[in-house]
Amino acid sequence: MSARPLALSSRIPARVAHAGLLWPSLGVILAFMVAPIAIMLTYSFLVPGAYGGVEWTFSTAAYEQILFERDFLDDSLTFTPDYLIIVARSLLQATVATLLCLVISVPTAYYIATRPDRVKNIWLFLITIPYWVNLLIRTIALLFVLRDDGPINSALIDVGVIGQPLALSYNGFAISLGLIYSFLPFMVLPLYSAFERFDFRLLEAAYDLYASRRVAFFRIVLPVMRPGLIAGSLLVFIPSVGSYLAPDILGGGKTLMIGNLIGTQFQAARNWPFGAALSMILLTITLIVLFWLARRAAQQQMN
Amino acid sequence: MKKSAIFAALLASTSAVPASAAGDLFIYTWGEYTPPEMVEKFEKTYGVKVHIDTYDSMETMLAKLKSGAGGYDIIVPGHDTMTILIGEKLLEPINVSAMPNYQHVDEMWRDVFWDKGRLYSAPWAWGSTGLAVDRDIVKGDDTSLKILFEPDDAVKGKINMLRDVNDVINMALRYLGKPRCNDNPEDLKAVLDLLTTQKQFVKSYNSETKELLVSGEAAVSMSWNGYAMRARDERPSIEYIYPKEGYTGWMDNVAVPKGAPDIENAKLWINFIMDPENAAMITNYARYANGIKGSEAFVDKALAGAPELSPPESAPAPEFLTACTPAVTKLYDRVWTKLLR
Numbered sequence: 001m002s003a004r005p006l007a008l009s010s011r012i013p014a015r016v017a018h019a020g021l022l023w024p025s026l027g028v029i030l031a032f033m034v035a036p037i038a039i040m041l042t043y044s045f046l047v048p049g050a051y052g053g054v055e056w057t058f059s060t061a062a063y064e065q066i067l068f069e070r071d072f073l074d075d076s077l078t079f080t081p082d083y084l085i086i087v088a089r090s091l092l093q094a095t096v097a098t099l100l101c102l103v104i105s106v107p108t109a110y111y112i113a114t115r116p117d118r119v120k121n122i123w124l125f126l127i128t129i130p131y132w133v134n135l136l137i138r139t140i141a142l143l144f145v146l147r148d149d150g151p152i153n154s155a156l157i158d159v160g161v162i163g164q165p166l167a168l169s170y171n172g173f174a175i176s177l178g179l180i181y182s183f184l185p186f187m188v189l190p191l192y193s194a195f196e197r198f199d200f201r202l203l204e205a206a207y208d209l210y211a212s213r214r215v216a217f218f219r220i221v222l223p224v225m226r227p228g229l230i231a232g233s234l235l236v237f238i239p240s241v242g243s244y245l246a247p248d249i250l251g252g253g254k255t256l257m258i259g260n261l262i263g264t265q266f267q268a269a270r271n272w273p274f275g276a277a278l279s280m281i282l283l284t285i286t287l288i289v290l291f292w293l294a295r296r297a298a299q300q301q302m303n
Numbered sequence: 304m305k306k307s308a309i310f311a312a313l314l315a316s317t318s319a320v321p322a323s324a325a326g327d328l329f330i331y332t333w334g335e336y337t338p339p340e341m342v343e344k345f346e347k348t349y350g351v352k353v354h355i356d357t358y359d360s361m362e363t364m365l366a367k368l369k370s371g372a373g374g375y376d377i378i379v380p381g382h383d384t385m386t387i388l389i390g391e392k393l394l395e396p397i398n399v400s401a402m403p404n405y406q407h408v409d410e411m412w413r414d415v416f417w418d419k420g421r422l423y424s425a426p427w428a429w430g431s432t433g434l435a436v437d438r439d440i441v442k443g444d445d446t447s448l449k450i451l452f453e454p455d456d457a458v459k460g461k462i463n464m465l466r467d468v469n470d471v472i473n474m475a476l477r478y479l480g481k482p483r484c485n486d487n488p489e490d491l492k493a494v495l496d497l498l499t500t501q502k503q504f505v506k507s508y509n510s511e512t513k514e515l516l517v518s519g520e521a522a523v524s525m526s527w528n529g530y531a532m533r534a535r536d537e538r539p540s541i542e543y544i545y546p547k548e549g550y551t552g553w554m555d556n557v558a559v560p561k562g563a564p565d566i567e568n569a570k571l572w573i574n575f576i577m578d579p580e581n582a583a584m585i586t587n588y589a590r591y592a593n594g595i596k597g598s599e600a601f602v603d604k605a606l607a608g609a610p611e612l613s614p615p616e617s618a619p620a621p622e623f624l625t626a627c628t629p630a631v632t633k634l635y636d637r638v639w640t641k642l643l644r
Contacts, residue, residue: 052366053370254508264639269633
């Protein structure tokens with residue numbers, strides 16, 4: 001009996017009792033993920049209420065609005081690139097952020113993973129310190145650093161390198177920097193754990209067998225690193241696509257990303273169905289990326 | 304929001320609140336708008352704990368109320384939103400005009416078009432949405448919106464616009480001499496062209512105008528008068544301008560949302576804020592005029608003659624707008640999306 005401490009009573013089979021342990025997490029997923037998504041999906045097929053909210057009439061207008069609009073002048077249904085441009089910008093910003101995070105994180109993670117244990121922990125601790133502070137506060141802090149009278153511009157002007165402040169804030173550059181700054185540790189940590197598990201004797205063996213550095217990297221290191229790379233890239237890409245704060249605060253509200261567009265629809269535009277439809281699009285983009293990576297990973301294994 | 308309410312409760316419980324608190328009062332209002340000393344005085348007088356949550360736009364508040372989030376006893380909607388809230392039956396009729404302190408309300412703010420006979424709301428503060436300019440950079444005494452829409456070289460790249468669809472489009476419509484709440488496609492095309500041309504000179508679309516003006520990042524900014532005065536405190540070269548093409552006037556009103564947990568405490572608060580001495584605290588803190596007679600006696604001397612609180616003779620009268628129709632809102636949103644895409 002003592003070997004099966006989790007079986008609630010001898011009459012309930014252990015398998016059933018263990019399945020029961022899943023209920024709390026299933027409940028959380030149902031209540032906080034499935035239900036909200038179901039509400040969003042429903043709302044996206046309704047008609048906007050006059051001052052926010054929805055009216056219970058079925059309509060696909062919200063989805064049509066993403067690609068078409070009634071013309072200002074003659075009311076004809078014409079193609080509009082407005083929303084596609086915003087979606088494309090979001091994807092571009094997220095891709096750039098992911099790639100740059102990758103470039104920064106690989107050497108960082110390698111360095112940390114190859115330190116002695118005690119030093120390793122200090123580095124990991126330093127990486128996580130910024131996460132003790134709320135993302136909003138960190139984003140505003142970054143704005144203070146970048147702005148015209150911030151420390152970077154002030155220092156450069158004092159030294160005499162520049163006469164006028166550099167345009168570091170309120171533009172696409174600031175948004176990119178914000179995304180990288182926000183999500184960098186999500187890349188460093190999975191990569192670190194991949195390097196950590198890596199058996200460096202394999203690399204020595206490869207060199208002993210006359211592998212070039214290139215071959216050793218692609219044939220030995222990369223396959224072992226792949227899960228970490230994929231996990232890190234997803235963890236940076238997904239929140240970046242839907243990012244709201246970076247374009248809002250660092251971009252000065254001058255260009256919208258899909259997150260801001262969704263926010264606007266629930267507030268000033270009072271078009272909840274369109275906001276819901278955009279959220280479904282964002283969700284679909286995320287799922288496509290996930291499935292694509294999952295399929296590639298499966299193919300890799302078969303090879 | 305709930306979290307901050309709990310946090311506020313924790314803070315309040317350590318301050319000077321009598322142990323025999325007669326319940327709570329949950330206020331949902333604009334940020335930096337409610338004087339702490341006023342809250343303290345109310346808590347001491349009535350033994351009610353006050354909790355404050357803030358919003359940054361009418362849309363945020365409206366979306367939250369419409370989504371069914373209850374729990375607030377007091378909200379502070381702008382006059383144009385009052386029309387929507389009353390129309391959508393989202394307010395409790397509390398008969399403000401029958402309250403003892405209603406006698407102090409200025410005639411001008413009694414029979415207002417957004418709340419005839421003051422059944423639902425009391426005046427909190429009123430002000431205008433004009434321009435704040437840095438006179439070190441914008442020379443002269445021009446009061447035209449040209450400063451904003453067709454800027455001189457010195458101002459290019461140093462312009463801030465409020466992040467508010469209606470305020471921005473209304474200001475553009477005034478510059479073009481077109482009517483407000485406009486659903487004429489030709490006029491809106493002209494507005495979009497004007498704003499798109501201007502955008503290359505715009506630093507940001509941001510409602511934190513004070514920060515931008517004080518730091519010198521914005522030389523010209525759309526601004527509320529009270530914010531402009533606070534900016535002037537920290538940077539004396541800031542001047543608030545009442546544009547000669549016209550500008551928006553607004554009044555924020557204290558009202559009780561439907562289903563408020565404690566209507567009696569809400570009424571206590573509303574009567575309390577109509578007292579001249581208390582209303583003066585609003586002006587001293589938030590730097591906006593209140594609508595209460597006799598409050599002048601308690602307003603800081605430095606504020607009495609401030610240009611931000613009293614428009615010059617030459618300025619046009621503020622325009623109090625009603626909320627635009629849903630059709631206009633939809634068109635405005637399209638202009639906004641095309642501008643920021």
